[in-house]
Amino acid sequence: MDYKLRKAEPKDVPDILRLVKELAKYEEMESQVTLTEKDLLEDGFGETPFYHCIIAETQGENGGEDLNVVGFAMYYFTYDPWVGKQLYLEEFYVMDKCRGLGIGSGILRHLSDLAMKTRCTGMMFVVAENNEPSVQFYKRRGAEDLSQEEGWRLFRFDKDSLVKMATPAEE
Amino acid sequence: MANFVLRPAQPKDVSDILRLIKELAKFEEMEEKVVLTEKDLLEDGFGEHPFYHCLVAEVPRDHCSQGFSVIGFAMYYFTYDPWIGKLLYLEDFYVMQEFRGLGIGSQILKVLSEIAVKTRCSSMHFIVAENNKQSIEFYKRRGAADLSSQEGWRLFEIQKEDLLKMTAK
Secondary structure, eight states: OOEEEEEOOGGGHHHHHHHHHHHHHHTTOGGGOOOOHHHHHHHHHSSSOSOEEEEEEEEOTTSSSOEEEEEEEEEEEEEETTTEEEEEEEEEEEOGGGTTSSHHHHHHHHHHHHHHHTTOSEEEEEEETTOHHHHHHHHTTTOEEHHHHHOEEEEEEEHHHHHHHHSOOOO | OOOOEEEEOOGGGHHHHHHHHHHHHHHTTOGGGOOOOHHHHHHHHHSSSOSOEEEEEEOOGGGSTTOOSEEEEEEEEEEEETTTEEEEEEEEEEEOGGGTTSSHHHHHHHHHHHHHHHTTOSEEEEEEETTOHHHHHHHHTTTOEEHHHHHOEEEEEEEHHHHHHHHHO
């Protein structure tokens, strides 16, 4: 199957949201996606983009003019105070029916290229520890598990905690 | 209560920021891993597109035994969660030893929380080394949840040499 990779455009926002929800559904978390097309549009295509996307497209089944969005990667740039810019891979998904065709590898290669062009020293991402296929997919390409090697644990302050910290305590 | 000021970093703070990054790295016995230069920090933080933001803590110069005025900092940037949107990511957070226990760290976290709420971030994320019990307690006391523990997330990295290998394929 022939596919094409390109930078996402504002018109892709409905497809991006569809794929985000599909991946969330696979993780049985579809109800946790509260982001809307409006958010994705403002946050990705406004004056300061907070994320970037690569889209994978294939020809329609009847070989006509139709192009279908079948996969995507969402990324942004982070900063390591020891070495500088890094590319952070936030989300990465190819529709089930299009797996095993090299689209995932193609996306990773494209991102690696981009990371080199923008002078990033590495690419980072998180993987759920029980997601064996993904862990192997990445390790085959040289990824290291920093949680294992260096003992890093990911923490979060949710909105409630932030609001509590931001407001002065009662005297 | 210590006499200190918290403010956004300016280009002139770049040498102090690098000094504090190296001090924190030294504490982790990793000082030689800091390859970033003042020039990088200047371009990356104060150019057309900032890749990071910093808050710095300042005291009167004669209050610091080594004669510095900038005695603490926090480095952060914005990330994006595809389910809920913008997040504030706390990358580095350090107060010089002689200024610990004076409420500077708490105040830095408070200002960061305000920034997060103002910029409509859904939460603040950061990583902590699992053996850094003091920091873990500091954050847990303020409501932080250990997502590695709760949700099983592991942090991965593909370094430059392997990225290059992939571009060649």
